[in-house]
Amino acid sequence: MKFNELGLSAEILKALDILEYKEVLPVQEKVIPILLDKKDVIVRSKTGSGKTASYAIPEIEKIDWMLNQPQVLVLTPTRELAKQVAGEFKAIGSYKRINALPIFGQQPIKGQITALKQKVHVVCGTIGRILDHIERGTLDLSMVHTCIIDEADECFKLGFLDDLEKILQTLPLCNMALFSATMNDDVKQIAGKYLHDPVEIQIKEAKEYNTNISLYYVKVTKENKMETLFHLMNEHKPSQAIIFCNFRENVETVFDAFYDEGYSCCMIHGGLDQDERLLNMQDFKKGMFRFLIASDVAARGIDIEKISHVYNYDCPTTAENLIHRIGRSGRVDRRGESYTLVLDTQMKYIERMEEELDTHFIETYAKKSVMSKELATSERVHLKDEKLSEQIMKLYLKGGKNKKIRPGDIVGAILENKNVTFEDIGVIEILEHQSYVDILNGKGEMVLEDLKKRKIKNKMIIVEKAK
Structure with a gap:
């Protein structure tokens, strides 16, 4: 349809x-x-x-x-x-x-x-x-x-x-x-x-988890766990991947190890400041980083199209946790792969998840390798909203309620340009000292240059492309 x-x-x-x-x-x-x-x-x-x-x-x-x-x-x-x-x-x-x-x-x-x-x-x-x-x-x-x-x-x-x-x-x-x-x-x-x-x-399926994703596990020891993860990364060379840990301390440990090795990475967990969490997630979605190391705070509802691999540095202990972690890959109709590092004492979790989900994890191994220079740099990901931004430009006006500017004042100034219609004007936001307006249909540059020459409320107002 x-x-x-x-x-x-x-x-x-x-x-x-x-x-x-x-x-x-x-x-x-x-x-x-x-x-x-x-x-x-x-x-x-x-x-x-x-x-x-x-x-x-x-x-x-x-x-x-x-x-x-x-x-x-x-x-x-x-x-x-x-x-x-x-x-x-x-x-x-x-x-x-x-x-x-x-x-x-x-x-x-x-x-x-x-x-x-x-x-x-x-x-x-x-x-x-x-x-x-x-x-x-x-x-x-x-x-x-x-x-x-x-x-x-x-x-x-x-x-x-x-x-x-x-x-x-x-x-x-x-x-x-x-x-x-x-x-x-x-x-x-x-x-x-x-x-x-x-x-x-x-939405009925044969299984409750995202069957677009192949499930693998790798047996590890506490001593070779990090080394095994590095070998997997260098073997797979994922376009973008999330590495999940059960605890924030482990998130920081993995992040430090990746950062020290020169991998392109960022992290999020509940202990980070809100602004840092949002900025890291935003930068990862834009493709500025190849790897996101995260606690389960990132396992729900985060839609990033080109995640090809999910790695569980720490083994999930329930089928529900597994479902939401691996669901970051294989979005919509894409294929994805999930790799779980498992200690001998944790094989009971794999067996339990296999039984609950009526599925089978494939045992695999990590091939020894050296760090790939390719993974040390990020690869920009072309996002859907970047295409939308080509048609929509947000303008910043240095003036708001302090200068008694109203939405109608901004609309009136924009519509003085005969090449612009009301349908080309999007959301208008008036704050105390600044205002914002979305210009639609690819007319942003034209409106920006025109507004620089026009008065609003009988005053010249600084107008710039919003950063």
């Missing part, structure tokens, strides 16, 4: 085409019509199957651009996933001028409060910080027509059940959607209490 067979608007189809969304994936084919029909839904589908777009697309269609209050609330277990989901909404909704705001902890709440006073259509956030804003009275959910809980099982596993219920109790009557790769009793409890006659969808 093609997206143009779903009755979607021209604006969404244009964005999907630029983002290279070709065929409608199975989960999208089932979910999009249901959410467009304003029905509740429970979805169980493997990670990497296209779940985010399956709810972003119909919700963007339903948003009333004129309303200033949030109309869609997306709850996630991690800040990385909240940021990624918001980015997906903004990318797919770019030609509808949809503004999506990620909200999470360990980020200045004052800036979030300011951002929430703007025209925000979608709020994507972690449960703790969303509840914090609700209790402060800084997040108005009165116009929310859809609430989505992404990676629902992980939200409950992290102990957010009580806080989640407090959030749901503040919502108006609205559609509910639960998405997860796995389900548990807490998910069923929430579904029974807050969802009305939900449609249940399970």
